[in-house]
Amino acid sequence: MDQKTIQELSEKITKLKKERNAVILAHFYQRPEVQDVADFIGDSLALSQQAASTDADVIVFCGVHFMAESASILSPGKTVVLPDENAGCPMADMVDAVRLARKKQEIPGATVVCYVNTSADVKAECDIACTSANAVNVVASLPEDRPILFVPDKNLGHYIASKTGRDMILWEGCCNTHDRLTTEDILKAKEEHPEALVMVHPECRPEVVALADKVSSTAGMINFACESEATEFIVGTEKGILHPLNKRCPDKKFYMASERLVCPNMKKTTLDKVYQALVTLEPRVTVSDEIREQSIVCLERMLDVV
Numbered sequence: 001m002d003q004k005t006i007q008e009l010s011e012k013i014t015k016l017k018k019e020r021n022a023v024i025l026a027h028f029y030q031r032p033e034v035q036d037v038a039d040f041i042g043d044s045l046a047l048s049q050q051a052a053s054t055d056a057d058v059i060v061f062c063g064v065h066f067m068a069e070s071a072s073i074l075s076p077g078k079t080v081v082l083p084d085e086n087a088g089c090p091m092a093d094m095v096d097a098v099r100l101a102r103k104k105q106e107i108p109g110a111t112v113v114c115y116v117n118t119s120a121d122v123k124a125e126c127d128i129a130c131t132s133a134n135a136v137n138v139v140a141s142l143p144e145d146r147p148i149l150f151v152p153d154k155n156l157g158h159y160i161a162s163k164t165g166r167d168m169i170l171w172e173g174c175c176n177t178h179d180r181l182t183t184e185d186i187l188k189a190k191e192e193h194p195e196a197l198v199m200v201h202p203e204c205r206p207e208v209v210a211l212a213d214k215v216s217s218t219a220g221m222i223n224f225a226c227e228s229e230a231t232e233f234i235v236g237t238e239k240g241i242l243h244p245l246n247k248r249c250p251d252k253k254f255y256m257a258s259e260r261l262v263c264p265n266m267k268k269t270t271l272d273k274v275y276q277a278l279v280t281l282e283p284r285v286t287v288s289d290e291i292r293e294q295s296i297v298c299l300e301r302m303l304d305v306v
Contacts, residue, residue: 006033009271013037016278022058028218029240029266030062043218044116044131051075060277062269064089068285069120073296083273085283087265089117094173095152097121110147120287124294129302132202133217136163138305159202177263178203181236185258186211189234193255200236225249238263
């Protein structure tokens with residue numbers, strides 16, 4: 001998309017957004033031009049909080065399906081729109097409510113912690129949710145006399161266990177994008193950029209995490225880069241983070257640990273789809289009252305811990 005088209009569409013979106021009393025939320029992994037039209041850009045935790053606090057009538061969620069579901073759960077009176085209805089999350093699809101309910105029967109008395117990257121149906125089966133930004137704090141806050149079942153990301157679960165010392169039963173799931181980053185990728189990047197600090201997401205494999213100078217959520221990486229005295233960084237998360245990193249730290253250099261770190265679902269949202277979503281207020285994301293009542297509990301417990 002050329003710059004003129006981007007500018008024209010952005011102006012139309014800004015105008016229509018006001019008419020609709022809409023707020024646009026965008027994840028850091030979205031396309032640069034989508035991030036630039038958003039009212040608020042963040043990671044899962046920040047976007048969850050923003051969804052809960054906004055006074056807009058319409059929430060246009062530029063992310064993936066589970067994020068829009070969470071917004072709908074936290075803001076039932078608002079219209080929640082996901083610009084591309086096919087923007088899903090393979091990791092969220094790795095666990096479903098039926099299999100989780102069956103697993104819970106095998107571990108009576110377990111506290112079930114779900115990564116926010118899960119469907120509303122799964123959240124309804126869980127005790128408390130977490131994001132990569134607050135996962136360690138959430139698990140550390142739980143009673144020590146009960147087993148913990150963590151779904152669905154085994155890599156994030158392994159990281160939490162290493163930081164809290166808690167014994168956790170981990171679901172066999174992962175983020176397809178982060179899990180493809182290897183130690184070979186990191187070592188090659190360090191060889192090419194010996195002065196650079198390595199930042200990785202806790203969704204990465206444990207052996208990759210072990211090589212990092214900083215392990216953090218997306219927002220945490222951005223803050224770390226801005227506050228660090230270092231001027232070069234190797235980035236181990238989805239490529240969309242480069243846009244906010246370069247905007248906030250124009251005097252620093254950022255190198256992707258691998259060019260394969262691209263989430264195709266996050267990239268499904270385009271500027272034109274954002275505009276069409278504001279025009280039609282479709283596709284809408286809704287959660288049934290029954291599932292909402294059950295799933296909101298674990299989200300509110302998470303927000304209380306933050």
